[in-house]
Amino acid sequence: MKEVFQVLPEKIRKIILKLPEKTINEIEEIRLRVNRPVEVRTHTATFVVPNSATPFIFIESDSALMLSLLSQHSVYRLEEELKRGYITISGGHRVGLAGRVVMEKGEVKGIRDISSFNIRVARQKYGVAKSYLTQLQQRGNWCHTLIIGPPKSGKTTLLRDIAREISKGVGSLKVEAKNVGIIDERSEIAGSVKGIPQHDFGVKVDILDSCPKAEGLMMMIRSMSPEVLVVDEIGRKEDGDAIMEAVHAGVTIFASVHGDCLEDVKARPTIASLIELGFFQRAIELNVHSKRGIVKKLDLKKRVSGVIRT
Amino acid sequence: MKLVGALLIILTTTVFGWEFATRLARRTKQIRYLKIAFEALETEMVFGMTPLPYACEKVANQLSSPLSQFFHEVSKKLKEEERTARDIWCNTLEKWKKTTDLEASEINILNQFGQTLGEQDLENQRKQIRLAISYFDQEEKQAMESQKKFESMYKSLGFLGGVLIVLIML
Known part of the structure; x- marks a missing residue:
């Protein structure tokens, strides 16, 4: 999970770290959409953080910061990833992206103005085999x-x-x-x-x-x-x-x-x-x-x- | 006594004149270095695919002061602080510009470049760098012209100004 926290903007990281440890260990997805509350999903429940009465709203500047953190301030290096629509970060976790798609010669060239991030936490399970x-x-x-x-x-x-x-x-x-x-x-x-x-x-x-x-x-x-x-x-x-x-x-x-x-x-x-x-x-x-x-x-x-x- | 005073006045104004003249020369030189810096940045970013913090560091190592300080600072902050590259670039620029001989027009180009830094895909990032370089080209030409025009003028103005003051005071 350490790697996931590294790509989250500080404000969101703090909120998620406040969750009980058991929940943190069960997180499967963190969904971030521009102008929408941040959603966390474990395999039993989906909830909004910090609580549904006063949710944290993910705004455009957070999205820019998040992309900066994801790419180490280097979106120019993500050519392939933006074409496929997801970025794999260290730890094997994947961040799915959605936003405005740019086309070139009838093919998808990449995603610009990213509006949704979906962080999918990868967990290794030793011994299932x-x-x-x-x-x-x-x-x-x-x-x-x-x-x-x-x-x-x-x-x-x-x-x-x-x-x-x-x-x-x-x-x-x-x-x-x-x-x-x-x-x-x-x-x-x-x-x-x-x-x-x-x-x-x-x-x-x-x-x-x-x-x-x-x-x-x-x-x-x-x-x-x-x-x-x-x-x-x-x-x-x-x-x-x-x-x-x-x-x-x-x-x-x-x-x-x-x-x-x-x-x-x-x-x-x-x-x-x-x-x-x-x-x-x-x-x-x-x-x-x-x-x-x-x-x-x-x-x-x-x-x-x-x-x-x- | 009078003579010593007169000499001191002339000396001071001459030094001032020289300072103004060399400032012009330094500006031209710094613009040239800026161009070199951006070309190096292009190589690192577009061809080397180096992440921005490391690209800035490499560029800083190729340059001399005061430009190297700017890129060092940006690189350091990119690694340590959790802010967008745009914020870091513009903040650092704001503080750094006082230590240079660059004028508002060059600072504006740098500022403009920082607005999209690290937020665009390869092709657009490259265009931005190229654009900045072509602006610097124009600035360099202008700087060279004004250097030619005013350099000797400032020098003689300093000396002659001193003489004028001495004559008036006599």
Whole structure:
């Protein structure tokens, strides 16, 4: 949270620091909109600070100061970030931006006159992957795994923890540490700042930050010889093709996808064909309320001939 | 006695004349340094993508006093204080301008530049720097002209003024 406080203007920081410590530790989002009260969200409640009777109103000059603090007084360095609409700050936290969009040649060039900030606090949860690991490996090899869950069910958190465990190696299961490649299109898994991951991943992790998934998968295979590839939120046709390609290249895939359950994602042609062709050996279904998951073994016999298994 | 007094008067007025003349020369020189400073700032910001506090620090290190003091001060305050770059730039400028030989027009250019400092995207930031440099170019030309015109005049005026006072008092 320290990093988050550093980008908040002093007035707001003071107000938020006055909240009980337990609440501070549970903060998931801080929303700041010009001429509107500041809103804080934990995963159980949303409230206005300091209280709803006399809320603190975030004004234009606060917004300018906030942008200054976010960019170290150097908005000129945020070209890419303003195009994507969010800034990743150290600690892996993300600040979403909205305001007046500037276009150039029919493309979004950036956001000017920023009117809304949404600070999303990133929290690492160590050990969420522990209970799954036994079922995700087979005789010392990791299985191709698909993580299925609706938004906010903890897919990315789980994926991050799995990546960490793989790169460290799991002694109790006699699985060696493997080289892990992460294709982090939306800078969510690793929360990289200038290419350097802000989350702890052990030693053997390489990250392609804000790289399109399909290209990233191929780039990684060509350049970094990974043993395991981790990719978030697959869905487009190119992603599917790239995953097939990667599996053929002998790389283990860990991917996540939006959806309620296995049946649900089978309605999507790309994912369905990947599952039908037997590219995935395990699926984890995550439940949004309990944040617990069920591991399903996908039928290996369905694998089409011609797919080389090692 | 009279002679010593007369000499003292002439000496004083001559020194005054010289001071005025060198002030003109110093202004021209400082404008030239300002241009160099802004070119360095452009390199750091646009090509080097250096964050503003560090860009100012680097620029300060390339310059001599009094310009270096300004950039040092701005850089220090950017790192320490929680205010917008605009505030810091303008406040520092207000205090610093007394220590220079620059005139209101140059200070205005600097002030104008500070209004958008660090708040614009790459392209616009670059335009602002270029704009400031082109203004400084014009100022430099004017400063050089007035230097040529008035430098020797001030010098002789100082001396002759002294002589005049002595003659009147005799």
